[in-house]
Amino acid sequence: MERSAQDGLIGPLLLARSAIDRSSPLRGDDEWLKKAWADDRSKVLVIHEGRTLVRRSGTELAIELFSPAEAPPGRHYLLGVDDGGVSYFAVSAPLPGARGAEGRSEGRVVAPLTAETVPEGRPVAMGLRQIGALLGDRDAGLLVYAVALEAWHTSHEFCPRCGSRTEVAGGGNTRVCPRDASVHFPRVDPAVIMLVHDDADRVLLARGPSWPKDRYSILAGFVEPGESLERAVIREVAEEVGVTVTAPRYLGSQPWPFPRSLMLGFFTRALTTELRCDPHEIAEARWYTRAELTEALAAGSVRLPPEVSIARRLIETWFGGHLSGD
CATH class of the missing domain: 3.90.79.10 (Nucleoside Triphosphate Pyrophosphohydrolase)
Structure with a gap:
């Protein structure tokens, strides 16, 4: 249905979607974070240089999610918890299970216009600009969050006050300086x-x-x-x-x-x-x-x-x- 500019935006803002609770009160609960990471029901999105693995089934495109035990080793961040109590994390690590995960081989697809342009049958490494419009609400929200956290951690490893290397805290949503105890939040x-x-x-x-x-x-x-x-x-x-x-x-x-x-x-x-x-x-x-x-x-x-x-x-x-x- 057509609408004028006076009525507000036509259609959703595709990178503003989400279907999970970010669960910020749980970020400081180390015991809960350990239990959630050990829970086989938890889901892990692997992120590397802004890309993740996606898989097509028919006309549907979805992020490839792993259990914590299946995920590659790397720094992990809490993304949130869904209505069913399933916890979601992101791990910053090289992408497993797909040629092209480093962005150069035939497995990488550039700028798809529809889900059907993504090869079917195996996971493919792709970025948010390419697939953000093709994902469902849950996966779009997870990927936006994971991309943002990865970029922040990569570029903010040192304390801006004293130069010391900071430590990841708060479920990956803060960094703490061990020297001056200053707390730093994503920019x-x-x-x-x-x-x-x-x-x-x-x-x-x-x-x-x-x-x-x-x-x-x-x-x-x-x-x-x-x-x-x-x-x-x-x-x-x-x-x-x-x-x-x-x-x-x-x-x-x-x-x-x-x-x-x-x-x-x-x-x-x-x-x-x-x-x-x-x-x-x-x-x-x-x-x-x-x-x-x-x-x-x-x-x-x-x-x-x-x-x-x-x-x-x-x-x-x-x-x-x-x-x-x-």
Whole structure:
């Protein structure tokens, strides 16, 4: 069903889904964590450099989950507990059981559009950008969480206060410095992403300098210290394309753990329409009516962000329905 931008987002934000309780009160219970890790019912997702193993059965795609005894050795983190009392963990370790797990052989599939493009019969190593839109709620939530935790642990092994190597604690959700006893939590970087529209009901799309010539998206940028989300929207649009905007309206958020962003989606109205692109940020930008965007997508001169992104959902909300163009 088509909806206007005034009604809110069309469709779910695919990386904001989850079907388990993160069970934060249990993270500090060492005895419970030991019992859960020893429980054969517990499920383990193996994560390595942002990829995990997935398996296709018919038209269904699911993460390959192991028991703790079957999982490879490595640092493990609590992801949560489901309604049936089953605990879920992630283990950071090389991926077992699939050629291509290191990302170079024939077993790796690049950018599948449907579950049917994934080879059937054996596990395949794939990343969140590729499969996030194809997984169910439980598996999507587990993988987003595991990717984010792995990235944080990999890049935050040392205490920022004294430089000592920190120790994993809290079920993998904190690190503690053994020298000064400081506790460190996973870092999240807030970023605004905004669909700019004008009084002629056109949308502003832009292309980054390193992007393919047909890849376009909406504008985005990180929130600076001491800055509100709304001021960040106004500042980023002015800096990147020289357009003055007003009345930012929040529509939704989703994690983007590449490596640690939280994308906060906005609509905002342009008060000016002349474009003056910052060449370091924007290679080109232009305004599109719905008809012009439809024609550009059909001609192949414009490709949109992937379905898993919040950018795609914001564009489709402005448009009023689903768009092709990956």
